[in-house]
Amino acid sequence: MSFTVYLSGEIHTDWRDEIRRGATARGLDVTFTSAVTDHEASDAAGDALGPESTGYWRDHKSSLVNSIRTRNLIEKADLVVVRFGDKYKQWNAAFDAGYCAALGKPYVTLHAEDIIHPLKEVDAGAQAWATTTDQVVDILDYVLKA
Known part of the structure; x- marks a missing residue:
């Protein structure tokens, strides 16, 4: 197995x-499998989508991009x-x-x-x-x- x-x-x-x-x-x-364990890379996951004026929106975009990986890997586990x-x-x-x-x-x-x-x-x-x-x-x- x-x-x-x-x-x-x-x-x-x-x-x-x-x-x-x-x-x-x-x-x-x-x-x-795992989430991205490089803290800086995880925080920057949404940066390719453009700069943000506040940390909140940068974190928000990055969490959405990170969730693509997280959701898929959890569902497959x-x-x-x-x-x-x-x-x-x-x-x-x-x-x-x-x-x-x-x-x-x-x-x-x-x-x-x-x-x-x-x-x-x-x-x-x-x-x-x-x-x-x-x-x-x-x-x-x-x-x-x-």
């Missing part, structure tokens, strides 16, 4: 690489992993989780225990809540090999 897994959320740590390495080490047939880090609020990750819930797309949240309360609704819609990347790899291993 093969799987496509979309990795959503926090972009300031190497959690995506940890999951990829773990899946490779276990010989899992997984294709990983078999599973989405949504990572919430502790340094920044990942509103985009919460949106991705809500999009998964609306589509009936399975998702796993990945975050520390100290932010359970603000993520209670997001976690309630998830098929699992993991606190480590190893747990995510364990889930993939089970789903693909059971």
Whole structure:
């Protein structure tokens, strides 16, 4: 069995690489996709459409352009992993989780225990809540090999 897994959320740590390495080490047939993780490139995604007078409109255009990629990759994924880090609020990750819930797309949240309360609704819609990347790899291993 093969799987496509979309990795959503926090972009300031190497959690995506940890999951990829773990899946490779276990010989899992997984294709990983992700949002653009270069913050500056993501912020500039709409710049080709012309300059804006305010940050709001620049962000708005860029979010629309970014959503082309995000929506398509989430819709094509078999599973989405949504990572919430502790340094920044990942509103985009919460949106991705809500999009998964609306589509009936399975998702796993990945975050520390100290932010359970603000993520209670997001976690309630998830098929699992993991606190480590190893747990995510364990889930993939089970789903693909059971």
